[in-house]
Amino acid sequence: MDKKPIPILDLGPEIEAIWDELMGAVAGVLKSGQFIMGPNVKAFECEVAEYFGVKHAVGVNSGTDALLIALRTAGVGKGDEVITTPFTFFATAEVVSMLEAVPVFVDIDPVTFNMRPDLVERAITSRTKAILPVHLFGQGAEMDPIMSLAKEHGLRVIEDVAQAFGGEYKGKKLGTIGHAGCFSFFPSKTLGGFGDGGLMTTDDDRMAEMARMLRAHGSRRKYYNEVVGYNSRLDELQAAMLRVKLQLIDQMNEGRREVARRYGEMLKGLSAVTPPREVTGGKHVYHQYTIRVAGGERDQVKAALAAEGINTMIYYPLPVHRLPVYDGQFPAMPETERASGEVLSLPIWPSMDEGLQGRVVEALTRSLLS
Numbered sequence: 001m002d003k004k005p006i007p008i009l010d011l012g013p014e015i016e017a018i019w020d021e022l023m024g025a026v027a028g029v030l031k032s033g034q035f036i037m038g039p040n041v042k043a044f045e046c047e048v049a050e051y052f053g054v055k056h057a058v059g060v061n062s063g064t065d066a067l068l069i070a071l072r073t074a075g076v077g078k079g080d081e082v083i084t085t086p087f088t089f090f091a092t093a094e095v096v097s098m099l100e101a102v103p104v105f106v107d108i109d110p111v112t113f114n115m116r117p118d119l120v121e122r123a124i125t126s127r128t129k130a131i132l133p134v135h136l137f138g139q140g141a142e143m144d145p146i147m148s149l150a151k152e153h154g155l156r157v158i159e160d161v162a163q164a165f166g167g168e169y170k171g172k173k174l175g176t177i178g179h180a181g182c183f184s185f186f187p188s189k190t191l192g193g194f195g196d197g198g199l200m201t202t203d204d205d206r207m208a209e210m211a212r213m214l215r216a217h218g219s220r221r222k223y224y225n226e227v228v229g230y231n232s233r234l235d236e237l238q239a240a241m242l243r244v245k246l247q248l249i250d251q252m253n254e255g256r257r258e259v260a261r262r263y264g265e266m267l268k269g270l271s272a273v274t275p276p277r278e279v280t281g282g283k284h285v286y287h288q289y290t291i292r293v294a295g296g297e298r299d300q301v302k303a304a305l306a307a308e309g310i311n312t313m314i315y316y317p318l319p320v321h322r323l324p325v326y327d328g329q330f331p332a333m334p335e336t337e338r339a340s341g342e343v344l345s346l347p348i349w350p351s352m353d354e355g356l357q358g359r360v361v362e363a364l365t366r367s368l369l370s
């Protein structure tokens with residue numbers, strides 16, 4: 001039996017398949033001598049805008065900065081409230097705190113792990129400025145009711161699409177539904193680069209102009225700085241390589257969906273395990289394939305898999321409202337806390353083969369019997 005360890009994510013085959021194109025892209029940049037805001041950044045922004053059918057795509061140096069800059073373009077500042085989910089990576093709330101605004105957490109739907117729109121409605125106050133839904137693990141949050149609430153109350157909606165490049169909600173691409181979409185090109189994301197990178201999409205001319213200004217030290221024209229901004233440009237080298245990967249994003253996402261479909265088949269009948277469910281009308285791109293393990297068995301299952309060389313991850317062991325940085329400031333979120341104790345993300349990547357999946361599921365089954 002093949003006992004090679006199984007990582008949670010293997011980027012190797014994906015890179016191998018486009019090695020020559022990537023090297024060509026790198027060589028082109030090195031020869032051009034243009035490393036900051038060169039032609040590849042511009043071309044990548046155009047190609048992404050075209051892919052999404054939006055007016056503007058603004059490259060920045062991380063997903064975190066995309067969120068920070070988008071919130072600023074939405075006018076979020078000191079004392080404003082931003083309604084978001086506590087079941088996410090810290091960056092989502094961190095940017096709100098960076099701006100001295102207040103994150104207001106609402107609990108999640110146990111099936112999708114995404115924020116519940118009915119709770120968003122209850123959380124709206126006169127200080128609410130924006131709603132910040134996260135499309136967790138690659139599946140879209142309930143955007144229709146969120147957009148209706150935003151319209152009714154005059155709020156901006158900033159989508160955190162860091163985990164869901166190419167995913168859809170009711171036939172619409174995630175990141176094109178709210179006033180801005182924020183993407184990350186961190187290497188493990190569905191469109192991963194080879195270092196840090198990020199991007200903001202929007203149809204709003206004013207928000208796009210402000211984002212372009214903020215990423216370049218608050219200047220539209222070099223050395224005529226108008227506001228305090230950031231040094232947050234997308235690297236030319238990253239842009240050149242991301243252009244190669246963008247061509248393949250739909251194919252990669254289809255690969256992930258196929259792996260997820262097979263896991264779903266294989267996990268049928270394992271009553272202690274709840275596989276992820278794609279909600280109707282959506283296109284889940286499975287940045288993570290996250291199951292729930294009931295009965296307090298999750299940590300034992302994780303350890304048993306690790307003993308067989310199978311790497312799994314817990315996203316996220318502590319919900320954001322329970323992190324040391326915020327501890328004590330926020331009320332309990334029962335569904336989020338229950339999810340933190342039950343979730344387990346299994347190995348997944350676009351070309352993961354059935355044999356490896358079989359090993360994961362066999363080990364998982366054994367661990368539940370022991």
Ligand SMILES: *Cc1c(COP(=O)(O)O)cnc(C)c1O
Nearest residue numbers: 062063064089091162184185186
């Ligand atoms: C990865 C991630 C971010 C941050 O992106 P970086 O590029 O790492 O800064 C923000 N939100 C979510 C949900 C993420 O998964």
